[in-house]
Amino acid sequence: MSESETKPTSATRVCPWWMCYTFDNPLRRLVHQPGKLLGPYLRPGMTAMDVGCGMGYFSLGMARLVGESGRVIAVDLQQRMLDVLTKRAARAGVLSRIRTRRCSPDNIGVNEPVDFILSFWMVHEVADIPGLLEQLRAGLKPGGKCLIVEPRWHVRVPRFQSILAAAEKAGFRLLAKPRVRFSRAALFE
Numbered sequence: 277m278s279e280s281e282t283k284p285t286s287a288t289r290v291c292p293w294w295m296c297y298t299f300d301n302p303l304r305r306l307v308h309q310p311g312k313l314l315g316p317y318l319r320p321g322m323t324a325m326d327v328g329c330g331m332g333y334f335s336l337g338m339a340r341l342v343g344e345s346g347r348v349i350a351v352d353l354q355q356r357m358l359d360v361l362t363k364r365a366a367r368a369g370v371l372s373r374i375r376t377r378r379c380s381p382d383n384i385g386v387n388e389p390v391d392f393i394l395s396f397w398m399v400h401e402v403a404d405i406p407g408l409l410e411q412l413r414a415g416l417k418p419g420g421k422c423l424i425v426e427p428r429w430h431v432r433v434p435r436f437q438s439i440l441a442a443a444e445k446a447g448f449r450l451l452a453k454p455r456v457r458f459s460r461a462a463l464f465e
């Protein structure tokens with residue numbers, strides 16, 4: 277990834293909390309089913325991270341998959357996202373499995389090693405993508421997996437390829453490119 281792509285630009289824009297409702301709503305289950313998408317990677321008792329978790333659409337699904345003995349660390353820049361996530365998790369009865377963490381733009385602030393990381397429609401919003409990928413790589417346990425999913429309409433093929441190249445430079449190994457609706461996805465270890 278060239279240096280200019282790692283700097284904040286006018287194209288680097290964080291999704292405001294209210295915009296989250298345009299895609300994180302009951303209709304989403306028709307296209308993104310957390311159990312089906314993430315079931316192959318999560319087992320009861322695992323520790324998982326949902327980075328750029330937004331209002332927790334996937335964090336709640338992940339909490340169900342890791343079960344009572346597991347944990348989900350839900351990380352986001354915006355407190356408002358984490359507040360909605362907390363309410364939803366309480367309603368769904370999975371709050372005890374979730375830890376929320378408000379982070380800064382250049383530091384996810386999670387030191388605990390995890391078995392699995394999900395980054396769903398988040399990487400393209402980050403100014404320093406190589407820096408983020410290095411933090412994610414450092415946060416994975418040996419053998420852990422990381423699934424990066426980006427929206428097709430914001431992230432065209434060349435940009436996605438540059439994200440994949442930056443991930444490999446950070447030490448990830450590409451395992452597969454799972455099919456995810458409206459998205460480009462890559463699974464790493």
Ligand SMILES: C[S@@+](CC[C@H](N)C(=O)[O-])C[C@H]1O[C@@H](n2cnc3c(N)ncnc32)[C@H](O)[C@@H]1O
Pocket residue numbers: 290291300327328329330331332333334351352353354357379380381382384395396397398401402403
């Ligand atoms: C488009 S939303 C996707 C939310 C969620 N992953 C989903 O699929 O419903 C992107 C989220 O990433 C968060 N985000 C953007 N940059 C971030 C950063 N540097 N660190 C952590 N979160 C970030 C935003 O606050 C926003 O909640």
